[in-house]
Amino acid sequence: MSSKLAAVLIASPSAPAVDASLLADAAAALPDGSLRVLREGVAAEIILRAGEPEAVRSALAAAIAGRPVDLAVLPAEGRRKRLLIADMDSTFIEQECIDELAEAFGLAAEIAPITQRAMRGEIAFEPALRERAALFRGRAPEAAVAQILRDRVTFTPGGRAAVATMRAAGVYAALVSGGFTSFTAPVAAHLGFDENRGNVLETEDGRLTGLLREPVLGSEAKVTALDDLLGRRGLTRADAVAIGDGANDIPMLKAAGLGVAFRAKPAVAAVADVRIDHGDLTALLYLQGYAADEIRDA
Known part of the structure; x- marks a missing residue:
């Protein structure tokens, strides 16, 4: 059974690329997730009740392609x-x-x-x-x-x-x-x-x-x-x-x-x-x- 996941998007504070456009694209890629901004322009997370990590990663990577943003998909529990x-x-x-x-x-x-x-x-x-x-x-x-x-x-x-x-x-x-x-x-x-x-x-x-x-x-x-x-x-x-x-x-x-x-x-x-x-x-x-x-x- 797949587990609850946290997909995290992180940019440099000197180049805050986690903007409204990127968040909209990320949310569209993971429509079942719950989005939370961690720091305006710099970091956000999407919590999914279930999912396969590689599938989530692939979907998000395609959505943010070409932007200077780091992507991590982690178990939500025990973070x-x-x-x-x-x-x-x-x-x-x-x-x-x-x-x-x-x-x-x-x-x-x-x-x-x-x-x-x-x-x-x-x-x-x-x-x-x-x-x-x-x-x-x-x-x-x-x-x-x-x-x-x-x-x-x-x-x-x-x-x-x-x-x-x-x-x-x-x-x-x-x-x-x-x-x-x-x-x-x-x-x-x-x-x-x-x-x-x-x-x-x-x-x-x-x-x-x-x-x-x-x-x-x-x-x-x-x-x-x-x-x-x-x-x-x-x-x-x-x-x-x-x-x-x-x-x-x-x-x-x-x-x-x-x-x-x-x-x-x-x-x-x-x-x-x-x-x-x-x-x-x-x-x-x-x-x-x-x-x-x-x-x-x-």
């Missing part, structure tokens, strides 16, 4: 999650911190191509990270990290509001990154996450040794972190929403009750429950049925 587990680089911030660190040390030409291949899933994440870390041997990180955080790191729009709104609703929020704790800790604090996890670059006398503290937090370790966070709260995987963009996020996205690929590499978008290409990080809220009057200003 509001109780744990957020999020990637950092190119997700909650707009940079890859390891590449910024490489730029500061004059190593961009060697490191950036490895990063891109790893994020696309062309090479395994953990050995690629060790290879890049080894190139930092002998470098002094403190001033470089401070400069990058001050001058180069920019936060993805909607991130602070998404975290603040979910935490106000009782959600536990964890930033879990394959990047480095020297970045995850200040980024998590700025965005309002409850905790952060990442990899530790080993130092000796204030200089990098080129080694990572074991165990390395890679793709499978993200799933381990997810299960640990859930277990500590008596929750199940169905209670979690995960978001990321790179190949090392795939196991985490597949394990969570709702896996969101955010402006992601093709291999990631192909396996996630939802892909967000147009919306900002407030898309996390609309997917769960939060409306504009529930969103906290961060």
Whole structure:
């Protein structure tokens, strides 16, 4: 028997394409649904008492074809999650911190191509990270990290509001990154996450040794972190929403009750429950049925 569904339409707040024309076309495509605007011009949902997800998706995709709008079709029950587990680089911030660190040390030409291949899933994440870390041997990180955080790191729009709104609703929020704790800790604090996890670059006398503290937090370790966070709260995987963009996020996205690929590499978008290409990080809220009057200003 088919289940109650929520079809969600999301646009960028800077290009609010969920307008009256689009809503009329969407309602005509799903005449048995109940339409609710979540944020004027930006997000709306259509609740269907029954339906087959692929049929609903196909009908809506045809109705909105060519418009800059993300589309998700989800089970209507259990949409509001109780744990957020999020990637950092190119997700909650707009940079890859390891590449910024490489730029500061004059190593961009060697490191950036490895990063891109790893994020696309062309090479395994953990050995690629060790290879890049080894190139930092002998470098002094403190001033470089401070400069990058001050001058180069920019936060993805909607991130602070998404975290603040979910935490106000009782959600536990964890930033879990394959990047480095020297970045995850200040980024998590700025965005309002409850905790952060990442990899530790080993130092000796204030200089990098080129080694990572074991165990390395890679793709499978993200799933381990997810299960640990859930277990500590008596929750199940169905209670979690995960978001990321790179190949090392795939196991985490597949394990969570709702896996969101955010402006992601093709291999990631192909396996996630939802892909967000147009919306900002407030898309996390609309997917769960939060409306504009529930969103906290961060």
